[in-house]
Amino acid sequence: xxxxxxxxxxxxxxxxxxxxxxxxxxxxxxxxxxxxxxxxxxxxxxxxxxxxxxxxxxxxxxxxxxxxxxxxxxxxxxxxxxxxxxxxxxxxxxxxxxxxxxxxxxxxxxxxxxxxxxxxxxxxxxxxxxxxxxxxxxxxxxxxxxxxxxxxxxxxxxxxxxxxxxxxxxxxxxxxxxxxxxxxxxxxxxxxxxxxxxxxxxxxxxxxxxxxxxxxxxxxxxxxxxxxxxxxxxxxxxxxxxxxxxxxxxxxxx
Amino acid sequence: xxxxxxxxxxxxxxxxxxxxxxxxxxxxxxxxxxxxxxxxxxxxxxxxxxxxxxxxxxxxxxxxxxxxxxxxxxxxxxxxxxxxxxxxxxxxxxxxxxxxxxxxxxxxxxxxxxxxxxxxxxxxxxxxxxxxxxxxxxxxxxxxxxxxxxxxxxxxxxxxxxxxxxxxxxxxxxxxxxxxxxxxxxxxxxxxxxxxxxxxxxxxxxxxxxxxxxxxxxxxxxxxxxxxxxxxxxxxxxxxxxxxxxxxxxxxxxxxxxxxxxxxxxxxxxxxxxxxxxxxxxxxxxxxxxxxxxxxxxxxxxxxxxxxxxxxxxxxxxxxxxxxxxxxxxxxxxxxxxxxxxxxxxxxxxxxxxxxxxxxxxxxxxxxxxxxxxxxxxxxxxxxxxxxxxxxxxxxxxxxxxxxxxxxxxxxxxxxxxxxxxxxxxxxxxxxxxxxxxxxxxxx
Ligand SMILES: Nc1ncnc2c1ncn2[C@@H]1O[C@H](COP(=O)(O)OP(=O)(O)OP(=O)(O)O)[C@@H](O)[C@H]1O
Ligand SMILES: [Mg+2]
Numbered sequence: 001x002x003x004x005x006x007x008x009x010x011x012x013x014x015x016x017x018x019x020x021x022x023x024x025x026x027x028x029x030x031x032x033x034x035x036x037x038x039x040x041x042x043x044x045x046x047x048x049x050x051x052x053x054x055x056x057x058x059x060x061x062x063x064x065x066x067x068x069x070x071x072x073x074x075x076x077x078x079x080x081x082x083x084x085x086x087x088x089x090x091x092x093x094x095x096x097x098x099x100x101x102x103x104x105x106x107x108x109x110x111x112x113x114x115x116x117x118x119x120x121x122x123x124x125x126x127x128x129x130x131x132x133x134x135x136x137x138x139x140x141x142x143x144x145x146x147x148x149x150x151x152x153x154x155x156x157x158x159x160x161x162x163x164x165x166x167x168x169x170x171x172x173x174x175x176x177x178x179x180x181x182x183x184x185x186x187x188x189x190x191x192x193x194x195x196x197x198x199x200x201x202x203x204x205x206x207x208x209x210x211x212x213x214x215x216x217x218x219x220x221x222x223x224x225x226x227x228x229x230x231x232x233x234x235x236x237x238x239x240x241x242x243x244x245x246x247x248x249x250x251x252x253x254x
Numbered sequence: 255x256x257x258x259x260x261x262x263x264x265x266x267x268x269x270x271x272x273x274x275x276x277x278x279x280x281x282x283x284x285x286x287x288x289x290x291x292x293x294x295x296x297x298x299x300x301x302x303x304x305x306x307x308x309x310x311x312x313x314x315x316x317x318x319x320x321x322x323x324x325x326x327x328x329x330x331x332x333x334x335x336x337x338x339x340x341x342x343x344x345x346x347x348x349x350x351x352x353x354x355x356x357x358x359x360x361x362x363x364x365x366x367x368x369x370x371x372x373x374x375x376x377x378x379x380x381x382x383x384x385x386x387x388x389x390x391x392x393x394x395x396x397x398x399x400x401x402x403x404x405x406x407x408x409x410x411x412x413x414x415x416x417x418x419x420x421x422x423x424x425x426x427x428x429x430x431x432x433x434x435x436x437x438x439x440x441x442x443x444x445x446x447x448x449x450x451x452x453x454x455x456x457x458x459x460x461x462x463x464x465x466x467x468x469x470x471x472x473x474x475x476x477x478x479x480x481x482x483x484x485x486x487x488x489x490x491x492x493x494x495x496x497x498x499x500x501x502x503x504x505x506x507x508x509x510x511x512x513x514x515x516x517x518x519x520x521x522x523x524x525x526x527x528x529x530x531x532x533x534x535x536x537x538x539x540x541x542x543x544x545x546x547x548x549x550x551x552x553x554x555x556x557x558x559x560x561x562x563x564x565x566x567x568x569x570x571x572x573x574x575x576x577x578x579x580x581x582x583x584x585x586x587x588x589x590x591x592x593x594x595x596x597x598x599x600x601x602x603x604x605x606x607x608x609x610x611x612x613x614x615x616x617x618x619x620x621x622x623x624x625x626x627x628x629x630x631x632x633x634x635x636x637x638x639x640x641x642x643x644x645x646x647x648x649x650x651x652x653x654x655x656x657x658x659x660x661x662x663x664x665x666x667x668x669x670x671x672x673x674x675x676x677x678x679x680x681x682x683x684x685x686x687x688x689x690x691x692x693x694x695x696x697x698x
Contacts (some may be wrong), residue, residue, distance in 0.1 A: 050648075050652045051648075051651075051652070052648050052652075053644055053648060071653065073654045073656075073657065074648060074651035075651045075652075075653075075654050075655055075656050075657065075660075077649070077652075078652055078653055078654035079654050082651055086649070089649075090645055090646055090649045092649070092650070092663075092664070092667065093645055093667060093671070094666070094667025094668065094670045094671055095650075095663050095664070095666075095667045099663075100650070100653070102652035103655055103659065103663065104654050104655050105654075106652075107653075107654045107655045107656060107659060108653075108654035111654065143667070152698070160653060164653065164654070241632075
């Protein structure tokens, strides 16, 4: 059984249809890249998977481990192992990052029937993971993402991902805003999580990220549907030729 | 026909007049105190109970909220004192010196007056009035005096309270905890009046707890006059909590001396109706004041913060931050007025009020006012009201945090922005624990 199966997904936002008949199947152990022009619906796909309010699936299914998730709350999806690294992580003043992380981790464990982490247990895990991602301890005491630079916010998303150990990681332009060194650190963080039990969907505009996180499959999303699927060489082709031909194809199809 | 509309007295106002006449001979104080009471009562009698025609009371119409005036509380019996024992526990296990008032009367056996640190004196207002205490004679009714009929009524009927003095240059390490408990079985009215004088360069922290210990509909009118001397450093925290259906009117009158620091916090979760009025007067140059507060309300609770910060001297800085969290059909009022007198150049005053509406039926009224008569000043105010941010809630939920817990985290963060202004870490923590408990009770 595939880990993720999206069938004929139609999504509208504020009455406007953004995704129209999207299909995507991701198996355990695989890394899929999704590329596509601005406004083609990549973040919309990520958001509807995570359960963002206001994103209405008018048709189709999203199956995680064979179970429909569209009818469930975002926190239930997270507990089932879905994780979205946001394109634009939000700032939450007044909620210390460390409190946020522990609350999230224990809430998921509780929902899965696992024992909650004690403070020292949690601290130990956090120190390990934060250390590898070169995230400063002082930053963790601040409000979630408050005063973080763009790159630090992205790194914080990967920190959360590494702590929560999801089954399916969806990364929405995690590379944007990262400098060359940070890109390497973050990619290594993501690669450490690659495992036969886990899958990843990596949304990006740039081949550069995909040379660090090498995908098994590359998809082109245009005007709300997948218009082409290929191997990792497809990313190189896109880098050379751009999206012009796909936009025409999508226009013809819709 | 020109009709001179004379307000007809309400039953409550008539009852208060009768109560005053009957109580007069028994109230503490003679000579000057009697004259003070008489003048105050005449002021009250002319104005009546505060009502919506009075601009400052427009959102909290006491005339409508007090259909009747409860009889003045008698001295507390043993049962009332027993009920008062656990009052004030919201502050957790921080070390304090506890001074207890039950039904408006000082209770020595529940209070700790031992080993007062050098420079600190604590007494009861009843005694001070009866004995003609010079400190009281010098200050009572004169500290940031406001023309307000609730204060006038308090002055007319004041019976007891605390009289505290911290001598110049003394530091009182142990916070002084004034616990006011309305513990009578039958509904009653209570009038407490306190005077606190922190002299030049002295330092002290004062915590007031006000709560009801029964299901009676008490009417509490409490007032505190506080003198913050030049170079003094004073923290004052007032907590109004508990499930009792009390109507609570509180007046804080403060004068702030030159280069002094004054940190005030009002925390309100309890009672049916709470009016916290704060009259601050900056008398000396270069003072720093942080005036903050948070109200957490549900059901049909009503809480009103009305603040007047009167900058009479220059170069003072004031920061006002008030937060209200409203659930059910509750209502919050924030009225904040900053006055900058012509001589108060280089005043830096900033006022912020935020209301968080957790229910569609909750309501908030905000009225910020600036009256600026000096030209070289920095003054501003901001007010917001709204529901929790859905985007932030989604972000938390996307990490596996259930909706109610996500809401709690966001509410705690919201209240925390005001609470973090309290310097005492233990008290800060205690209030945040109480916020968490309030949220838990809300989630059911
Ligand atoms: N909340 C919203 N309200 C209205 N329109 C929206 C909303 N969210 C997305 N859209 C629209 O949906 C379309 C797809 O947006 P989406 O963010 O999914 O694109 P994207 O592929 O992620 O683009 P980018 O590469 O720029 O990140 C865009 O035209 C966008 O304006
Ligand atoms: Mg996007």
